[in-house]
Amino acid sequence: MTGNEYGALAERSLHEAHRAIFDDYCDYVYAIAFNRLRNTGTREDIEECVSDIFADIYQIFDEEKTDSGDIKILIGTVAKRRAVDFYRMLNAKKRKTVFLENEEIVSDTDIEEDNDRNELRNAMLSEINNLGEPDSTILILKYYYNRTSEEIAKKLSMTAVSVRKRCERAMKKLRSRFEQLDIDMRR
Amino acid sequence: MREEKDFDIFADADDKFIYEISQKCSPLSEREKERMFAKSEKKYGKSKKTFNIKVKLYRKCMRYKNAIASVACLILISGLLIFLTILESNGNSKSALKTAEKMNVSEISDSFYDEFEICKQKEYKNLDISECMAIFPDIDSFYQLEIKCSSENRTQNINLDDVHWYFDNGDYNNKSFDIYGSSTSIGEAVGYIENSYIYETFDNIDSGFGVDVIYTGVQPLDNDKNAYIFAVSPAWNNIPFDFYDRRILSDREEYYMSQTYLMMVRDFVADTLTGLEFPEVEEVGEKISEIYPLEDALNILSEYMTQKSLFEVLTAEFVYKGKYSEDKLTATLNATWKFTMYNEESGKYYSAYVDANSGEIECVG
Numbered sequence: 073m074t075g076n077e078y079g080a081l082a083e084r085s086l087h088e089a090h091r092a093i094f095d096d097y098c099d100y101v102y103a104i105a106f107n108r109l110r111n112t113g114t115r116e117d118i119e120e121c122v123s124d125i126f127a128d129i130y131q132i133f134d135e136e137k138t139d140s141g142d143i144k145i146l147i148g149t150v151a152k153r154r155a156v157d158f159y160r161m162l163n164a165k166k167r168k169t170v171f172l173e174n175e176e177i178v179s180d181t182d183i184e185e186d187n188d189r190n191e192l193r194n195a196m197l198s199e200i201n202n203l204g205e206p207d208s209t210i211l212i213l214k215y216y217y218n219r220t221s222e223e224i225a226k227k228l229s230m231t232a233v234s235v236r237k238r239c240e241r242a243m244k245k246l247r248s249r250f251e252q253l254d255i256d257m258r259r
Numbered sequence: 260m261r262e263e264k265d266f267d268i269f270a271d272a273d274d275k276f277i278y279e280i281s282q283k284c285s286p287l288s289e290r291e292k293e294r295m296f297a298k299s300e301k302k303y304g305k306s307k308k309t310f311n312i313k314v315k316l317y318r319k320c321m322r323y324k325n326a327i328a329s330v331a332c333l334i335l336i337s338g339l340l341i342f343l344t345i346l347e348s349n350g351n352s353k354s355a356l357k358t359a360e361k362m363n364v365s366e367i368s369d370s371f372y373d374e375f376e377i378c379k380q381k382e383y384k385n386l387d388i389s390e391c392m393a394i395f396p397d398i399d400s401f402y403q404l405e406i407k408c409s410s411e412n413r414t415q416n417i418n419l420d421d422v423h424w425y426f427d428n429g430d431y432n433n434k435s436f437d438i439y440g441s442s443t444s445i446g447e448a449v450g451y452i453e454n455s456y457i458y459e460t461f462d463n464i465d466s467g468f469g470v471d472v473i474y475t476g477v478q479p480l481d482n483d484k485n486a487y488i489f490a491v492s493p494a495w496n497n498i499p500f501d502f503y504d505r506r507i508l509s510d511r512e513e514y515y516m517s518q519t520y521l522m523m524v525r526d527f528v529a530d531t532l533t534g535l536e537f538p539e540v541e542e543v544g545e546k547i548s549e550i551y552p553l554e555d556a557l558n559i560l561s562e563y564m565t566q567k568s569l570f571e572v573l574t575a576e577f578v579y580k581g582k583y584s585e586d587k588l589t590a591t592l593n594a595t596w597k598f599t600m601y602n603e604e605s606g607k608y609y610s611a612y613v614d615a616n617s618g619e620i621e622c623v624g
C-alpha cells in the first residue's frame with residue numbers, strides 16, 4: 073500500500089483505511105514490538121504497544137501528506153520508536169535497571185559485530201526455512217514468539233503432542249546442521 | 260545474569276530479519292488482531308481533539324427528553340403498526356412526486372445540512388420543522404437489502420425514567436460526564452460505541468455492519484457518577500436499521516424495532532441492556548446512487564398529511580426500513596427518510612417514512 077492509496081481510501085472511509093493499513097502491517101508491527109519488549113513486557117503489554125503504534129500511525133496519516141512511496145519504512149520507524157518508549161516506560165514502572173546492552177547504542181565497534189550477528193541470524197533463518205513446513209513455522213512460533221505448544225497446535229490445527237514431537241525432531245536436525253556450519257544458537 | 264537460551268540471538272534482530280519473520284508466519288489469532296485493532300481505533304479517537312462522528316449536528320434536547328423516550332417506548336413496547344386517522348390524506352402524494360427530482364446521494368451528503376437549514380426556514384402548510392434535528396449518513400450509494408428475521412426474545416423492560424437524553428447530533432460531543440474510570444465526553448463515548456464496540460464484542464460479523472448511536476442518555480448513579488445509555492441500531496454501510504423485528508410469544512407474535520440499548524458504566528466498557536443482534540443480510544438489486552432529497556421528502560409528507568392540524572417534526576433521519584415477507588421470516592429493507600412528529604391536538608407521536616427511491620409514503624404510530 074502507498075500513501076496515496078491510503079489517502080484515497082481514507083477519503084471514502086477513515087475506518088476502512090485504518091482497517092486496510094492494520095491488516096497489511098499488523099504482523100510486521102507486532103514483530104517489531106515483540107522484538108523490543110520480549111524480555112520486559114507481558115503479552116498484554118505488547119498488545120497495548122501495538123495498538124499505540126497504530127494509533128500513532130493513523131494520526132500521522134491524518135496530519136501529514138504522505139507520498140506515493142511504500143509506507144513500510146515509515147511504519148517500521150514509528151513502530152520502533154514507540155516500542156523503545158514503551159520499553160523505557162515499562163522499565164521505569166518496574167524501577168528496573170536498564171542494562172546498556174539492551175539500549176540502542178551504536179558505536180564504531182558495534183557495527184562490525186552487528187553485521188556478523190545479522191549474517192548469523194539470516195543463516196539460521198535460512199536453515200530453519202530449509203526444514204520445510206510446518207516445522208519451520210513451529211520453530212519460529214515457539215522460539216521467536218515464545219508461543220506454547222498448545223497455542224501453536226491451535227493455530228496449525230494439530231495436537232499439542234504432535235507439535236512437541238515435531239519441534240524436538242526439528243531442533244535435533246537443526247542442531248546437527250548448525251554444528252556442521254559452526255553456528256552457536258545461544259550467541 | 261539471565262541464563263542464555265536457544266535462539267537468544269533473535270532478540271536484537273535487525274529490520275530486515277524482523278520483516279522476514281513477520282512475513283513467514285503470524286503468531287496472532289483473529290481475535291487478538293481484532294482486539295488490537297479495536298484498541299488502536301479507541302486510542303486514535305481519544306487522541307483527537309474533536310470527534311467527527313459522521314456529520315452530525317449535536318443538540319441538547321431537554322424539551323424532547325420525554326418525547327424521544329416516549330417515541331422509543333411506544334415503538335418498542337407496542338410494536339403495532341397503526342395507520343392513524345389523524346393522518347388522513349388531503350392531497351395526493353403522487354402529485355408531489357411529479358415535481359420531485361432525484362439527486363446524487365453524494366451531492367446530498369455534501370450539502371445535506373445546508374439543505375436542512377433551507378428546509379427549516381420554509382413554511383409548510385401543516386409541518387413545523389423549525390426545531391427539527393436531522394442526520395444524514397456518510398454514503399454515496401447503497402443497495403436494497405434482504406435480511407433474515409430473528410425469532411429470539413429479548414428483554415424489553417428497562418427503566419429509563421431518570422435518563423437525560425441527547426439526540427446524536429454534534430454540538431455536545433465535548434460535553435463530559437464523570438463515569439467510573441474517568442471523565443468521558445459524549446463524543447468519546449459515542450466514538451467508542453460506533454467505532455470499536457462491535458469489534459471488541461462480536462466475532463464473525465459481516466464487515467458491512469456497524470452500530471449507529473441514535474441518541475445518548477446520561478443516567479445519574481450514586482457517588483456523583485453517571486452511566487451513559489445509548490439507543491443504538493445495527494447499521495449497514497452507515498445506514499441504520501429501523502425495522503420491526505418479531506418475537507414469538509406463547510400465544511401471539513409481537514413486533515419490535517431493531518433499536519436496542521447499550522450501557523457504559525465504566526469508561527470504554529459497554530454492555531447491552533436489551534440485546535443487540537446482527538441478522539444475515541444480502542445486498543440485492545442494482546446499486547442506488549440517486550434519491551429524492553430531504554426537501555422533496557418533506558413536500559411529499561406535507562402533501563400527504565391533513566391540513567387541519569399542525570405536526571411538529573422532531574427528527575429527520577435516513578434509515579433502512581423493513582417490509583416483511585408473507586411468512587415473516589425475511590424482510591426487504593429500503594433506504595428511507597424517517598420523520599418523527601408530535602401532534603399537540605392528539606398529544607401523540609408519529610413516525611412517517613418516505614421511501615428515498617420510490618417516494619412512497621407510510622405512516623405509523
